[in-house]
Amino acid sequence: MNPVRKRRLVITLLILGAVAVATALSIFALQRNMTYLYSPSEVDAGKAPAAHPFRLGGIVKEGSVHRVPDTLTTEFVITDRFQSIPVTYTGILPDLFRVGQSTITTGSMVNGRFVATKVLAKHDATYMPPQVAQAIAKAKEAHRIPKAAQGGGAP
Amino acid sequence: MHRLGSPPTFYRFAGALRPWLMLVALAAAVVGLYGGLVLAPPDYQQGDAYRIMFIHVPSAWMSLFVYAFMAVAGLVALVWRVKLAEVIAMECAPAGAAFTLITLATGSLWGKPMWGTWWTWDARLTSELVLFFLYLGVIGLYHAFEDRRRGARAASLLALVGIVNLPIVHYSVQWWNTLHQGSTVDWLNLGRSSIAPSMLWPLLVMALATHLYFFASILGRSRIGLLSLESGKQWVRQRVGGQPAQPTGART
Known part of the structure; x- marks a missing residue:
């Protein structure tokens, strides 16, 4: 790489690095204000x-x-x-x-x-057909009655 | 690669590739939309309303992908001063802005019935809005210069610096409590994604379609960008005019 391009690359990356650090610091400082909700x-x-x-x-x-x-x-x-x-x-x-x-x-x-x-x-980021949801609910129900029936195996 | 960077070669190459990309993109979009809107079952909680994600999610992925692509092209433009990289970086911005706008609009349409609000200032929504403004900033800065090449370099720097927003958009749902849900698709293990396979495959096909469409569109836009940047050069006259180049530089 010729020296001119090298200098440009270094300067560009330095600017990028400085902005990244500044952003990280401000986000860190604002952490409390960025809390959307309290539990x-x-x-x-x-x-x-x-x-x-x-x-x-x-x-x-x-x-x-x-x-x-x-x-x-x-x-x-x-x-x-x-x-x-x-x-x-x-x-x-x-x-x-x-x-x-x-x-x-x-x-x-x-x-x-x-x-x-x-x-x-809030949406839970889970997507499934109603039939699957019913099957899972049924499987959970079935597992609950015989307390320790089998290990795992549920969908 | 070096030869592909020269405007006339790229112009020819892009012209040959673009129709094919566009064709495959359209076919994938038809398959993906049919799979998403017709074949996929309704959701157990949302019924049919979740189907907007077949537009929203690929657009959101594209809004990040296009920005990263633009920033890399911008870096090449800044350091190596490649004309083609400048053109490509600048042509990315309107496409990315469009994807971001679609993401925001469809998310808002879905948010009203599901969340109960059109908009809220949570970290994910806000950082995506900042992304939209970054795109607008790049477009505006580019056009603020008399000299297009200087404008492209200035806007490339802005595009490059704005890349710090990408991890914020992506990780906002993990770093903070947000109203927006976390990621559904697990890229390292698709089978572990919290989405039924019958809903996942149309989503992935739509993602493929939007990527191909973007590349087809960027090839077409870059051709036009090169033509107008290099207007007056011999190869452009031969391409566009069809008549032999005039000996004196009389521009039309």
């Missing part, structure tokens, strides 16, 4: 802001969804399997909202209840 455990530990709204994320606890009759209000519990927080929401729920689904709610804590102004459902 119930983090809220319990007092990490979530008390004064202004934040996002609470977790799984909709089984058997906790309760619709208040004649209103759009839904009450449910968000859990990360360690801590749970009761949530109240008035409005239309997204299609993917269901029990056991990852859900992100925006709102603030009012007397120990999280009053949500927005509910978003």
Whole structure:
């Protein structure tokens, strides 16, 4: 490689390296601000802001969804399997909202209840036909009754 | 390789290759779309609404791939000052911007019914939007210069520097809590992907189609770019005019 090209290559790579380092440092510095949501455990530990709204994320606890009759209000519990927080929401729920689904709610804590102004459902990145989902559910059910039937083998 | 870098040779080579690439790309797109929209079963949670991913996911992959391709061409343009690399890098930007826009638009259309919102400022969505602005920046910077070759080199530097955004887009769903789901396709072990094979194969065929379409499109666009950059040169006159080159340099 002739010296002119070599110099250009070195300068270009130096610029690229400097920008990469600067970006990495700013992302590292912004780490806290880039947190999109808090889990119930983090809220319990007092990490979530008390004064202004934040996002609470977790799984909709089984058997906790309760619709208040004649209103759009839904009450449910968000859990990360360690801590749970009761949530109240008035409005239309997204299609993917269901029990056991990852859900992100925006709102603030009012007397120990999280009053949500927005509910978003998170997709679990799994795609399968309904028949397969049913088969898996059936297999799980079958495995649950005879506790230690066989090791593995489930789809 | 060296000879392929010369504009007349590339012009001929690209002209011969382009129709074939385009044909295979179209065939793959027809097969992929038929497989995705008709043959693939509905999803257990989303029903038929998930089918937008057969457009969204290949476009998203392309938005990253085209950027990487543009940055490499930009590096060659910057260091070796190869005319062809400048043209290719600059022609990548509109194609990449289009793929990014399709990604953002289809994601938004899917997000409203599924997530419950058109848009949210999570790390994945935001970094993809930054990618779109980077493409626009490259296009804008290129056209801001009177001298096209200087413009191409300046924009190449921007393209190269912007490459730091690619890992951010890709890993954002792992590094931070995002609303956007993580990766479904496991490239190291396709069988371990959390997607049924009947849905995976149309997705991969669509990915092939978009890549081939991109290369066909870039070959065609680069030919035009070379023609206009080299207008007035002998080989262009012979190609375009069909009449013998005039002895004096009278440009049309």
